[in-house]
Amino acid sequence: MKVINLFALLFLLGCVVSCSQPESGITNESIAIIPLPDSYELKPGTFYITGQSSIGIDTSDAEMAALANYFNEKISDATGFSLPVGNSGTIVFQLGDYKELGEEGYRLSVLADKLVLNAYKHHGIFNGIQSVLQLLPAEIKSKEIQAHTTWSINCVEITDTPQFAWRGLMLDVSRHFFTKQEVKRFIDQMAEYKYNVFHWHLTDDQGWRLEVKSLPRLTSVGAWRAARVGNWWEREPQLPTDSLSYGGYYTAEDIREIVEYAQQRYVTIVPEIDIPGHSMAALSAYPEISCTGGPFQVNVGNTFYTKTENSLCAGNERTFEMLDSVFTEVTRLFPSPYIHIGGDECYKGFWEKCPKCKMRMQKEHLKNTEELQSYFVKRVADMIRKKGKQVIGWDEILEGGLAPEAIVMSWRGVKGGIEAAKQGHSVIMTPTDHCYLDFYQGDPIVEPNTYSMLRLQGCYKYQLVPDSVDASLIMGGQGNLWTESVPHYRQVEYMVWPRALAISETLWSDAQSRNWKFFVHRVEQQFRRFDLSGVNYARSIYDPIILPHLDKENRLKIELQTEVEGLNLFYTFDNTIPDVYSNTYTDTLTVPKNASMLRVAAYKGQKQAGRLIDITIEDLKKRAMEPKK
Template sequence: MVTKKYLSVLFILLLSIPILAKDKNRITIIPHPVSINTGEGVFSLNKSTSLITNTSDIKYIKIIKQFADEFNDITNASLVLKEPGNKKGDICFFIDTSLVSKIGNEGYKLKITRNKVIITAVNESGWFYAGRTLLQLIEQEKKKNKYHYFFPCVEIEDYPRFSWRGLMLDVSRHFFSKEELKSYIHQMAKYKFNIFHLHLTDNQGWRIEIKSLPNLTKVGAWRVPRTGYWKGFLPPQPGEETTYGGFYTHEDIKELVAFAKERNVTIIPEIDVPGHSLALIASYPELSCTKKPQQVLAGDPWNVSRTNVLCVSNDSVYDVLDKIVTELSMLFPSEYIHIGGDEVNRIYWKKCSSCQSLIKKQKLKDENELQTYFIQRLSNIVKSKGKKVIGWYENLPGGLIPEMTYMSWKDYKGGIIASQKGHKVVMTPAFFTYLDFYQGDPAMENGPFTVCRLSNCYAFNPEQKDAISSNILGGQGSLWTEQVPNERKLQYMTWPRGLALAEVLWSPQEKRDWSDFVTRMEAQFPKFEEYGINYSKAFYEPILHLEREDGELFLVIETEVSDLRIFYSFDDCSPDMYYPEYKKQKVKIPKGAHHIRAISYKNGQPIGREINISIQELLSRIPQ
């Protein structure tokens, strides 16, 4: 079993890493800074604490005021910025462009002494990230029924490992409101993510207003309401109204872009074509090879009768795409536009006489090269608007498109190949980064496909052997939302795996330490709870396996994290700390047992969910 094999390797690696001594004053920043030196004492805040800066540039002033607003919101304090030019203050924001060769454009230096806090950066991005670190460093103690706030004395030099530190959200399968997206972006920015990849279109919905093509939101943005597991959704019934869905207007997008920019986050829009296009085709059926009317579906559209692929030989398709890209280019100031390009069912082209004629006319070998032809033609449209092209890596015989950036999603291999051929690459291999995959025992989760545990995410490394490192922009986590119908589930699937990815993409590889990360991660949970952010505790839960030995069945239990005690039962009763404790030994399955229950304890308290799973289910997971 892949999960078991992976975890076994991980545990061996963890045993080889020295565990840092526990210290109540340990700095718990995520992601881990490049260098950090703790000092003695604290910088205490009081009513007279003030902010100063050595610049009057409005873009810098906005960053300081934003920090002050967030700090005041957390502490109920009243930090204010003194007039530029003031040389006396307590929290100082300085610009020093000479540091660019050392800390880059997103780096910063932070020095906290008993008397002063000094932030130094090359530009406002560095200030913003220093502010994120400071907000994580806030500590408090209660004195005379009042809270006293302070920063520990520390000196930090910090800058990111990668320029592309992203999260992708699919808003097609389920629509998320503008306010929900803002909340997601705000949470991302706390941990120094800087790219928000927005998957705006797919078979289940079209989510952005294109004024020149009104049917996209009149028809393509809506489907019949369904609840449950997406593969089992019934198709639309005769006369059933399409009331589920939504879309973002131009004004919504402008507001989101501005909100993200204030948090140093760039939004990358994606229009997924020529496959994954059922919502587009339902809006304009003439764009498909069959030209038959289609309906936006709630669930899985993988049925040949449901045409979800554009007709590559139809010039009207490119006219429509030109209109779409034109409006996207106006709305999104991002350097890139994502054009999808994955999982195309080419059977439609094989049956289309017009597409077959185009293959002959263009002297292409087959439908695979026809897909390359389409991507090249759409890429030219994108580039004509002054944008760069990015898409999902597909292993097509027609070769890679010149100047195109690729997202390697199936594994690392595609990204390695693309980098070797001179292409920029964003790594997002599913096994390590797909946040729609379940993160605990599959009997307890409804995530599709397979597992991506917290430890998988932390093991992600965008820089792979044989890849051209200078062409690796970075990486991202990708959250597809077939089984994510609301904001609470959205948060649960992202956090805390998003924390692991944040550290992978920002911190130096040599600073990565799983045990230390877990401790720092746990320090974030009270903040999550304070702000109502849902998160998963699946990483605490027992991982159950069965092994056969001499005709007998044995139970084996593993965990992702240490410092846990595991208690189990075979009698179908919920175990607690008075039940047998698993001691890293194989346990023989008693005769007649049909279910196994297990639960984790930490510091004398149960933590995570109780795992309740049948022996028959565990038997089915034993590799054949």
């Protein structure tokens, strides 16, 4: 089955739009579009899509014809019919002089006898199609039901434009390799929620994933490592007897295919070659561009930082010659105007001892290794600029001085973004506290192992533009998925959805329109679609939240919360499994004498909504004594 068909059902379970705005108190429960449109108003009547419906476009416009085909492919598996395309139809996609809508905005008018989607540019039509697909209400369960189903949308007027131009998701394919088909699936999913940038983290200590024909060892050596499981940073180092069979890479042909696939969905792929740090995979292939000469191995998830070199030698001319070859290939393969060069977490200890780096510092009159890193970044940025691209780097590229025209991606909070903006540089906001999708999203005792917490609500409440910053310099933001604890694509989906729904809305919709309760309602509509399309999303928002603390007498007290409204919490201390007949949580709990275990379950009505949380009293005491973040 084609990838595009896997998602045909995804959009066909939406709800219709009613008239009042969500700020007025969620009387408008029928709209299920994510991200929320700028404005929407219900009109009398219903529009029906049947086998007799048709799509009207300018048939001389090849790009519009491709959009009509995209719409047909999305609905045909679920409806059982494909709509004819001609110069006129009951469903109309058309461009016009709607400059106020910009590159990506659209205007949707659904009347009883016609659905008209207008935009200034084709990208706007594509975004409008996503909203139309989310408005379709039918739930397909079998071919037999298909034949007797009428597809309808309540009449509605929508005008919609994005708040930010950069709306991205990052996928790390270095820690774990994901296939070409899985990357396409990721792009398809993000496009359905109006993301327009796929940040592709292609290289790191654990694998080099991009074929560079002039440097074949980057993939023949740097793309492979020994297989390991277990917690990241606790793994056994690679042994000489290990089979180096774990990994993979994308050929130039793969890249071109994926780039074309993304372009058809109006997604720009921004490749990242992470330098000068995070380069152990490259050093394993070409140890001559290191300070020490190696030998090196592709990292398997064992600790090494500060002990084993993983930064390219900044004093070696061969380093820059090889990088020129790499970025020449990157420029050839990726039409994006941007190239991300990383620049983060560069350990400089080996530079400080390296004769070549010392000579470079002396020759260039550099005071310290921070300025040496700045020299490195500026030199690479100039190299990339001459190839017609603009450099993006993590906020560490500020250290020692920022390269001209460089864009800063602020991840260590918003401080780096504020500093860069005050220097007149463009900024992409992606602070860990709101945008790192590799963090826990529920209680750590039932979630994959990681190191910090980011619940759905934490993603949703993020405000991108800090006070006292020129808003025009904030290009937008993105969610980042680092994959240390994400060994396969099913887990990618689990970590990304539904938190990426929240980030999508923070990037597209006006912050003044945010309403958590209304957002949760729309998320739950997406859950129904995810179920039918086989997306492995997280339901962590229904899990109990357990908050232990010590009172003034050093006694353990436990508060219970829920992330969403409408749930009841039931608990036990007697080692039995709680249900609706167990103790109902109403106020702070005191632990009974000799109790060894707390069990908590969340229910919506008579049905358990979240996972059962089992935690020992000893573990609760440890949590209570941990420093508050």
